[in-house]
């Protein structure tokens with residue numbers, strides 16, 4: 001008897017049970033081939049999340065090429081039929097492709113061989129599998145909603161920062177994190193920018209490496225008010241209440257609503273100042289680049305042309321711009337520091353293993369320290385903005401000889417005069 005030659009195919013999907021894990025699929029395919037005296041050429045593995053689309057199944061495409069190119073292959077082996085496609089049409093399509101190549105298809109778990117089952121039966125099997133799959137998903141969905149209504153966190157994934165799950169999957173605040181959440185909301189409600197909150201938080205919180213989006217995520221989560229909410233459009237303040245059994249809140253409804261209002265822009269969060277800190281050449285006209293002047297207590301305007309802009313709007317933009325610029329430098333500095341520390345560790349290892357003598361070590365170490373001082377950046381503007389000391393800020397900016405311009409895309413940039 002001629003020995004049959006096979007290629008295997010395995011695929012992972014996101015919520016598969018351990019039974020259908022990739023190592024297990026490989027094991028099943030290998031054992032099957034061994035038992036049936038089949039020569040297994042290769043196993044193609046797609047580690048993509050869902051089998052719903054052919055797209056992203058690169059290895060499957062390779063498998064197809066392989067069976068086209070190598071004539072001696074007689075069969076394709078999979079552990080589970082649904083690995084070839086979750087939906088019936090996809091499964092059928094795949095099976096058809098394999099049949100067209102005159103290959104035998106084996107689905108080990110279901111005990112299907114395309115030679116012993118008619119095409120019609122295969123289709124019925126596929127539809128049956130899809131039907132069961134859909135029903136299972138529906139059941140899961142229904143029970144999930146029920147659990148959520150009772151305050152049981154069944155949405156999957158980790159709970160919002162500040163909460164942990166009890167054994168019963170109920171939300172329970174983590175004291176240290178909850179303090180941070182509360183602090184973030186309070187600062188935002190007082191009119192601080194996200195970039196300012198980020199800057200301050202980085203200086204005292206050791207819980208995690210904070211980013212802007214972490215803070216935005218906190219500010220958009222209504223679940224902190226004591227019920228589980230789903231965000232529909234947080235920036236418009238639209239939420240859907242999912243749970244009706246409360247969990248311990250971290251912030252009050254009022255505080256959350258205040259912050260939403262700020263975010264939606266119903267309230268202005270401008271700095272209350274009585275002087276135009278962008279006059280005297282700090283702000284340039286977007287149209288003709290001339291330096292602008294205060295106008296009617298509410299605007300900056302260009303004496304050359306008709307260009308004008310609302311004062312609070314442009315001032316807020318420029319303060320945000322400065323904070324972001326310096327914040328970005330701080331991040332870079334932090335990265336640089338990590339680099340220096342790792343180099344220092346390397347030097348110590350070289351010294352300890354005798355590859356550097358003490359003089360060489362000292363010299364290299366001195367070098368590193370110099371790098372460090374060169375990279376130290378000074379926060380020039382941020383402290384002044386934080387203390388709302390705009391008079392001083394204006395002085396510093398003027399000494400630095402910088403000016404700003406609102407570009408065509410609506411963002412701020414430094415204005416450079418042509419010399």
Ligand SMILES: [Zn+2]
Nearest residue numbers: 285288302305
């Ligand atoms: Zn102008």
